[in-house]
Amino acid sequence: MNLSKELIGASTQLLVLSVLARDASYGYEIIRRINAESGGIFTWQEGTVYPILHKLELDEKVRAQWQEADTGRRRKYYYITAKGRKALEAGTKEWSSLHGLLTRMAGASYE
Amino acid sequence: MNLSKELIGASTQLLVLSVLARDASYGYEIIRRINAESGGIFTWQEGTVYPILHKLELDEKVRAQWQEADTGRRRKYYYITAKGRKALEAGTKEWSSLHGLLTRMAGASYE
DNA sequence: TTGCAAAGCATGGAAGTTCTAGGTATACTC
């Protein structure tokens, strides 16, 4: 069993799930929100996020629903599911272990 | 500019560099050491690590040198370079930013 | 009313990555 690869993919998935755990949202806005909060360390493109949303939906971690906005525009809203919340929690924990290992090892190398 | 992808790859590179920053070592032992210290959250295979070492060498972040062990066995020792140390330091910082973002966002979703 | 920018979703293909699965060879132990 090797978590590493999933952890990696999880870093992007986790960010998306984090946004959706607060409020349902749609692709275009998720991108803007994450890019804003990232403080400029990276910039997601649309082509990065939409496939991730599709995968999350396939995995039943989110549910999608077309809605009409006040502006009259059609948007595909994504809602996090119970499964998605579990994945978010588990992923955050796994991420923390990896981060712990990394700081422990990198830190030790400066002594 | 998008750091994300490099960050990802960096997580594995960083662990290897961390080991080498303490002591020069060779592939087979690096694998054992990291697997031991990971506390079981993942298990690297040889096929994962050797290509990484080759890439690090190509990038001049490590230097390789064949040496004869007491046991009479040939080993390829890897030494971290100045460039490698810089990469380790920079990578650790980038990693921390991402981790900060992640905990900030995931944390906020539980409030 | 025409034209352009922004909002909004989507996909195909390039490039990169790790993992699996194999191969080779030497030393030690029984």
Added chain:
DNA sequence: GAGTATACCTAGAACTTCCATGCTTTGCAA
């Protein structure tokens, strides 16, 4: 001399993310 541990390596499969691009609709300005 057979098996196990040490030690290195690579090809190819499978999976990702990223970039470029295309499409449609709405809003606004000239």
